[in-house]
Amino acid sequence: xxxxxxxxxxxxxxxxxxxxxxxxxxxxxxxxxxxxxxxxxxxxxxxxxxxxxxxxxxxxxxxxxxxxxxxxxxxxxxxxxxxxxxxxxxxxxxxxxxxxxxxxxxxxxxxxxxxxxxxxxxxxxxxxxxxxxxxxxxxxxxxxxxxxxxxxxxxxxxxxxxxxxxxxxxxxxxxxxxxxxxxxxxxxxxxxxxxxxxxxxxxxxxxxxxxxxxxxxxxxxxxxxxxxxxxxxxxxxxx
Numbered sequence: 001x002x003x004x005x006x007x008x009x010x011x012x013x014x015x016x017x018x019x020x021x022x023x024x025x026x027x028x029x030x031x032x033x034x035x036x037x038x039x040x041x042x043x044x045x046x047x048x049x050x051x052x053x054x055x056x057x058x059x060x061x062x063x064x065x066x067x068x069x070x071x072x073x074x075x076x077x078x079x080x081x082x083x084x085x086x087x088x089x090x091x092x093x094x095x096x097x098x099x100x101x102x103x104x105x106x107x108x109x110x111x112x113x114x115x116x117x118x119x120x121x122x123x124x125x126x127x128x129x130x131x132x133x134x135x136x137x138x139x140x141x142x143x144x145x146x147x148x149x150x151x152x153x154x155x156x157x158x159x160x161x162x163x164x165x166x167x168x169x170x171x172x173x174x175x176x177x178x179x180x181x182x183x184x185x186x187x188x189x190x191x192x193x194x195x196x197x198x199x200x201x202x203x204x205x206x207x208x209x210x211x212x213x214x215x216x217x218x219x220x221x222x223x224x225x226x227x228x229x230x231x232x233x234x235x236x237x238x239x
Contacts, residue, residue, distance in 0.1 A: 040064045051069060056114060098113075107133045108134050
């Protein structure tokens with residue numbers, strides 16, 4: 001069940017002013033559990049997809065280079081303010097669609113998508129693009145709600161998904177549904193707060209090493225992006 005892109009952009013634009021006050025507190029621990037435990041090496045290139053208002057940005061070590069994208073210009077304005085206030089000189093922001101990134105192949109060592117996979121029009125395009133722009137052997141890290149193992153709970157999550165789409169996200173995707181069929185090696189799948197209903201899933205990008213294709217995603221969509229926070233194109237999701 002897809003989410004309309006224009007609807008998605010309108011929803012998260014409306015969230016921009018109050019996002020930090022609500023979602024910032026609710027998901028604070030899970031964000032920290034992801035970013036602070038990444039063990040990012042000096043000089044590594046990190047991409048955050050769906051950066052939203054930039055709540056994760058101050059958590060990255062200063063010794064790495066962070067690129068962050070989002071579809072909502074209103075969210076990016078908040079993120080840009082945070083970058084300035086926190087003096088995050090290692091962070092660059094881009095207005096870009098996560099399903100059609102303009103970065104060259106293998107541009108990053110690590111890509112992080114926090115609360116994004118279920119908040120994009122097409123999660124398959126998102127996955128294909130993340131795999132494309134991360135180098136072979138690099139890491140993909142997903143922090144997201146995924147359906148529960150309990151059949152009863154899973155059935156409820158799938159039933160309410162059409163209603164949740166009105167608010168910019170869906171609740172009917174499982175971890176396996178999202179990562180199976182891609183050249184990914186899952187190394188971690190842990191439940192995190194709140195309520196243990198969210199997962200941190202960390203995978204190694206095995207493209208070019210195990211003979212698997214990229215599910216029809218071929219080559220680069222363009223050169224390395226050089227846009228600023230208010231550049232061209234537009235990224236799905238929120239951070």
